Amino acid sequence: MRKISEGAEACIYKTMMLGRNAIIKYRVEKSYRVMELDSDLRERRTRNEARIQAELYEIGVRVPSVMLAGRHFIVMNEVAGETLNKIKMIESGRGSTAIRIMSEAGSLLARIHDHGISHGDFTTANLMLDRNGRLWVIDFGLSAFTNSAEDKALDIILMKRSVGEKLYSHFIKGYVGGTAEAGSVLKKLEEIERRGRYQTRTLSVG
Numbered sequence: 001m002r003k004i005s006e007g008a009e010a011c012i013y014k015t016m017m018l019g020r021n022a023i024i025k026y027r028v029e030k031s032y033r034v035m036e037l038d039s040d041l042r043e044r045r046t047r048n049e050a051r052i053q054a055e056l057y058e059i060g061v062r063v064p065s066v067m068l069a070g071r072h073f074i075v076m077n078e079v080a081g082e083t084l085n086k087i088k089m090i091e092s093g094r095g096s097t098a099i100r101i102m103s104e105a106g107s108l109l110a111r112i113h114d115h116g117i118s119h120g121d122f123t124t125a126n127l128m129l130d131r132n133g134r135l136w137v138i139d140f141g142l143s144a145f146t147n148s149a150e151d152k153a154l155d156i157i158l159m160k161r162s163v164g165e166k167l168y169s170h171f172i173k174g175y176v177g178g179t180a181e182a183g184s185v186l187k188k189l190e191e192i193e194r195r196g197r198y199q200t201r202t203l204s205v206g
């Protein structure tokens, strides 16, 4: 078993399970939390993540399939590829592949939202491109069952901040084409951005 990533909340290991390449996502202890509370919190987050990921898999959204889940870990299929933030072509925002991928990311998010789920961390670091050019969504650690337009708008804002303007425009086209609810979410997005501008203005005056 080889550790391939160490994030704020979880360690990722590469392994084999049932003859398939698999990933173990283990939620690590946080020594600054009281031990019992920490364990409960990690368990709740792990269960939430596994449940949402499994549900999206069921409805055919391209997410790694959950093979096994324990109190503090999830074993899932490995995606043989890279996260979008590591791919030059996406970073530079050039080329028809980058455009296709961003528009696909938009329609993927639309499907997730239509199922009453927000991702919570929808950035290029949590989208993966596999060797066959297929796009996958990973990391449901901050996801929630919700139908709030605000939660959904926040997913879009995160992506907006993680790519350039041109790619964002293709992303949003994919999103709008993928859901009938786009209108209310985009309205909320504008409202949040207006609020943000207002806050920075008042803060800088004060």
Ligand SMILES: Nc1ncnc2c1ncn2[C@@H]1O[C@H](COP(=O)(O)OP(=O)(O)OP(=O)(O)O)[C@@H](O)[C@H]1O
Pocket: 004, 005, 006, 007, 008, 009, 010, 011, 012, 023, 025, 064, 076, 077, 078, 079, 080, 081, 083, 121, 125, 126, 138, 139, 140, 141, 142
């Ligand atoms: N199913 C998978 N297949 C291949 N690589 C994966 C898979 N899941 C995670 N990874 C790799 O591990 C990295 C971290 O995983 P992930 O984004 O789920 O955790 P994290 O960001 O550390 O966690 P969290 O945001 O929940 O604290 C990813 O960026 C990716 O490189």
Ligand SMILES: [Mg+2]
Pocket: 125, 126, 139
């Ligand atoms: Mg992540």
